[in-house]
Amino acid sequence: MEKQRIFIDDILSKENMNRAYKQVIKNKGAAGIDGMECNDLFSHLKVNGHQLRESIRNQSYKPMPVKRVEIPKDNGSKRKLGIPTVTDRMIQQAAAQVLTPIYERKFHTNSYGFRPGKSAQQAVLKAAEYMNEGYNWVVDIDLEKFFDTVEHDKMISILNKEIKDGKTLSLIRKFLASGVMVGEQMEETEIGTPQGNLCKA
Numbered sequence: 001m002e003k004q005r006i007f008i009d010d011i012l013s014k015e016n017m018n019r020a021y022k023q024v025i026k027n028k029g030a031a032g033i034d035g036m037e038c039n040d041l042f043s044h045l046k047v048n049g050h051q052l053r054e055s056i057r058n059q060s061y062k063p064m065p066v067k068r069v070e071i072p073k074d075n076g077s078k079r080k081l082g083i084p085t086v087t088d089r090m091i092q093q094a095a096a097q098v099l100t101p102i103y104e105r106k107f108h109t110n111s112y113g114f115r116p117g118k119s120a121q122q123a124v125l126k127a128a129e130y131m132n133e134g135y136n137w138v139v140d141i142d143l144e145k146f147f148d149t150v151e152h153d154k155m156i157s158i159l160n161k162e163i164k165d166g167k168t169l170s171l172i173r174k175f176l177a178s179g180v181m182v183g184e185q186m187e188e189t190e191i192g193t194p195q196g197n198l199c200k201a
Contacts, residue, residue, distance in 0.1 A: 008167040010098045012053050020094035021045065024086060032085030033067045033181045041086050056091065059170055063088045065179035065186055066194050080148070082180055082194020092175060095168070102162055148192040152176045 010016060024038060031037050036044065045052070055061040066082030073079050084092065100116065107115060112123040127138045156173055163169060180187045180194060 005165070006167075007098055007163055007165040008057065008171070011094050011168065011171075012056060016094050016097055017053070017090070019097060020090050023093050023097075024090045027089075029086075029089070030067075030069075030083050032083050032088065033064055034085045034087075036086050038086055041090065044087065052087070052091075056171060057167070059167060061091075061171070061174070063091075063175050063178040065181045068180050068182045068187075068194075080194065084175075084178075088175070088178075091171075095171065099163065099168075147194065150176075150193050151191060 021041065024041065028038055052061070064085045064087075066084045066088075069081045069083055070078040071081060104115065110123075110126060112118040112120065112126075131138070152173060155176070156169055159169060159172065176193055177189055179189050
């Protein structure tokens, strides 16, 4: 019988956490609700890194709510973004590094959205290639407010088919339900996942 993989061990491995730290520093980005900047992360982890990993392992870790930011869209509406704290971004990055290769195998070759090594430019080039082959139609489909309507239970159920590790699934659920700070007001997130959050569908 094949031994069940413990994903949380992979996520919290020293090598994976170091990679996640370097990626967060490289990406830069704004501070979350705690005000911690990327430049402060190293000194924070030096003091709290061991305790942070243990709290994730024993499931006492609680992500902070994301900071709500709205940016204008071309059509005049606004896109809601969520900015996690730098610490939460690093943990999400560590989880994404372990889980992404598992789910990458399941995507269609011609799926270009939110995937490593894929871009909108590649999608346009593929469409041009099809047009040169004689095809006449290109269909662009956008699921309106998709991230705002992700059902947490359904998402966890789908993840559970591949990740049979309760601690990892619990960590992901905590990020999904961590809440949003809109100004000084905390809003619970019973559905959806903020764009800008690495724990997105």
